[in-house]
Amino acid sequence: MKKKRNNLMKFLYLLLIFMFLYIPIMVLIAFSFNQSKLNVVWTGFTFKWYGSLLQNAGILDAVKNSFIIATISTIISVIIGTLAAIGMYRYKFKGKRIVDTILYVPLVIPEIVMGISLLAFFSIVKIPLGKVSLIIAHVTFSIAYVVAVVKTRLDGFDKSIEEVAMDLGATPLKTFFYVTLPIIMPGVIAGALLAFTLSLDDVIISFFVAGPGSVTLPLKVFSMVKFGVTPEINALSTLIILLTVVVLCFALIIRNVNINMKKIVIIMTSIFLVIGSIGGGIFTYTKNNAAPKEVLNVFNWSEYLPQSVIDKFEQTYNIKVNYSTFSSNEEMLAKLMAGGGNYDLTVASDFMVEVLSKQGLIQQINKDSLPNLSNIGPQFLNLPFDRGNKYSTPYMWLAGIISYDSSKIPEGTIKSYKDLWKPELKNSLTVLDDERVIIGMTLKMLGYSLNETSPEALQKAKEALKKLQPNIKSYDSDSPKTSLINGEAKAIFAWGAEGSLASRENPNIKYVIPSEGLFLQQDNFVIPKAAKNIKAAELFMNFIMDPEISAEISQSFPYGNPNTSAYKYIDKKILNDKAVYPPEEAVKKGEYLRDIGNSVTDLDKIWTQVK
Amino acid sequence: MTKNVFVQLLNVCKSFDQDEAIIKNLDLDIRKGEFLTLLGPSGCGKTTTLRMIAGFELPTSGEIVIDGENITQKPPYLRCVNTVFQNYALFPHMNIYDNIAFGLKMKKMPKNEIKDKVNEMLKTVQLEGYENRMPSQLSGGQMQRVAIARAVVNSPKVLLLDEPLGALDLKLRKQMQLELKHLQKILGITFVFVTHDQEEALTMSDRIVVMNKGVIEQTGTPEELYEHPKTKFVADFLGETNILEGVAFKLKEDEVLLNLYEEEDIIRIPNLNYKIGDKFIVSVRPERIRIKEDPKEGDVWLECKFKERIYVGSNIKVVMILKNGKEITVNEPIGQNFIFSDEIKNYFVTWNPNHTIVIKS
């Protein structure tokens, strides 16, 4: 019976591995039908996440983009790649080896290298980041795969068939279309499927070369995973998996179909019909109104402006808003420098406004177009980083607050920044992934100013931060509240609104205003110098400062609102929320970040060493 | 002189990439309506020659003329020549009808004319009813016929066949040989056939061109080549034979006596103005030789010993060893059951001197 036991062992091993491969996916799919928001306990069966998914304009937009880009890049790479494969197969010439290498190297280069090199290339050649740059990038990595697949098919190709065709009177061109192409068609189709899938799936390269208004599905999923709170993402994942299964089955079926020109035509038409109808359906979903004439590209922090406000703006002015987000001032600066003309409007924190104006990256605003500016409280205007508000209008202000789960950490344990270093907080903190904030906070803890740059101070800060590391579980600037809500972190050091939003989900969450003094930041709207649609940008800036709109923003993202006229519309609970509107004395003790010029590199060094 | 010359190869040379020349100064005349075979061992250049006629290779120098027209530089799709390939090379993605119709389609023939011609062709190769089948559904022999039909339906001036029967089993091959010959007679098209199988060549051809290492050894009818080979190679290649070498040492009125090398065995050949001292290479076919225990005067005879006996089915081959150590093969027809009793005993192989084929050295 040894053979039977042998087989059993083999079977078990297979089972184990397959379980490893599939259980995570199964769980994901299962919880897409779960009533509860959290992917832990099963509370009931529902389709509601699928419903809300289909309503989510952002996702549908991303799907549409992904499909368009995938289709176009597939077509281009298949044509170019097939021709190249045929050429490589047929002809011998000097330097063939070099061509061979060039065509195949993309297969073994880490994608990140391709991504950054394309980013650099596009910025030098001044190709704007958008659908075009994405298509170019996708074609670039797809060509190698198409060539590989078609070449495999060609290797088994009988050359004499081409000779026969010519013998029978077909010119080389006719031979290609009547004989060669139909026979290698399965290979070509396989290559096309591969290219299509790769394009739909690409994360790394797209991450670098996508621009505003061209968010692809994987990028959208990426941002959703970072914020991952609702199971909408599970529903989306399930749909993606379903699509993959369908495509795979299709690929398998086509293997057994006889290669025949007529059947090819039928198959291709049906593919196009299917894609066309899906695309058309999505298209109509996302374009309910008449095609807008203008487009406005807005660049803002993530989780900073509710979709409802954007929708209202679009409807009021019939201008399409392409909304992109960033997670840090530095990221915004980098993207702006790479292609400032892509954005008509962006948000910058106090010190960053200084940097931008010094760099000549932003233009002066025309106050006459901004009547709503009068709604802003005077204490928020004319601040040191932009005297006279030549470049910026205040958007929101915020303070760094420590929020914690009182069910996990007893009240009173944390009263100051210093308390974060307590050993019992080992591996329990999520903090902002922002070197200026964290290093600044450490400096403040040590008694220095937030903007201190002296070498001894920095050295002390570095030592202190090193000691804090064991307590830090993760760094997150996108959505630190997520860690607090889902229990990953027991406490977070983030902007007050995060804590406020977290406490809405979990009443156990409380906050602390650190005794050493508040970390304050004021965010402002600015218009990049190279902005294309200045009129629309100004309309938007003004729109935001409308009291009711401003209040709506505060409702979703309870940051400090400088718009005093809006206060009467804002929920009293928020106005009284200490996380959002800390007491006056604390604010007075607080500090804003300033531009520290070249010393940034010193902080860079510390940050890398410490993390 | 050249009667009815239809295809001419004039001083054709072919070499690939500065390598040694494959074809050297080839001159060949092919007559209209004949079944000509290019015969030779692998690498002799027969396939290359065929491909040059077809247009898949360009001669390095020389000219090719078909029906008075110099087609040396013409691409294959502009020549009035069609080829039947060794591995049939049927279009796998088209059915039989479309395969056969392909050439006609390229000529832009009207659809109904194509239909007529294809159907006629299917009848000719006995594949009626197979129009809608795919090549993958056919047997080797059937595919062969489709390949032939596909080429012939275009009424080419010359049909080229590159070892078309190589992949078939023996019985089928023999059958196809006859069918092809028959077909050629009916169609009247000039066939140029390439093979390395001499039996096949002998069976089917009007004329055979024996090639070796890029040159033509001899051209002639099967009988001419078999009975009167002009070179040792041809004698050896066509059919089985025994090659003996010797030198003339005695002249008689109508005979010359040759002394076979290394021994004093003597054979006699008809005297055709030879001189003493002339060197000869002669060939004797095994079927012309008899084995006797006592020779008679008037015959050529050589002393030998028995080596082995090989049963071939249609006859028995007996291998004898001459005094000088060379082997001689004899065909012993069924019925003449010679019992070789003693390996040490001397036997004699004998034949009519007129059956000695002289290939003068």
Place this chain on the structure above:
Amino acid sequence: MKTKKSRNPITKYLTSALKYLTTIMPALLWMVIFFVIPLIFIVVVSFSTRGDVGNIVYKFTFSNYIKLLNPLYINIFIKSILIAIYTTILCLIIGYPFAFIIATSPKKYKPIFLLLIILPFWTNSLVRTYSMIVLLRTEGIINTLLLHLHIINAPLNLMYNNTAVMIGMLYMMFPFMVLPLYTSLEKLDKRILDAASDLGAGPVNKFLKITLPLTKGGIISGCILVFIPTLGLFFVTDLMGGSKVILMSNLIKNQFLTARDWPFGSAISVVLIIIMLSVITFNSKASGTKGML
């Protein structure tokens, strides 16, 4: 008889350069413009410096590379390479028997097994990573289950560390190892193994002396297909490591997007390319072939 040289321009169809130019040129041109030139550009940038606010100052300097010699960065390189090596080895050890069992399973099961392997391979990589996160989180499935069964008292810290990153990489790259292994195992002529048995080799010997050497090609392909991409998978590190784990890929991403030190980021990328090239040349020498397909 005249002997003409075959040089009629009209019928140069067999050797005309134009023929292969039209087929290969588009692809070649595209790759040169959008692949080779950008790469060259990166190398150039790696020898420049970063301006005050993140622009590029085109002055030739080695400063970026000298900066890389800092033990801090060396550590990151070593860590990245180690994680890549561990992932590759793990994939190999787990994947080889797996591929072996499938390759030797009865014919009727093979297509199903293959389908089951390819399916995750074709599923969106982010989706797969996310599913791992769901499992490993503090309040994720595994922890909840273990707590529920009282196997542990406090939730295991499965996320945001090196282990999590490696699990994420392993999960992502596993099919990439299995497929080449499977292909080369499949091609193995069973009759050779029979011959070995006939000559007295037991199962262990058969494996070590025959199967293993003959599948060397697949092993090397698989290792390369896992090792190289692992070095660049920044989003796995990001998501599974919570920005706590920094590898070369994150470093590069940071330099390009956050710290805007493109010259420095380019220098790191060049190092990455050099690592990759050495792996490939090592591979060609080891297996004696050029090109990996």
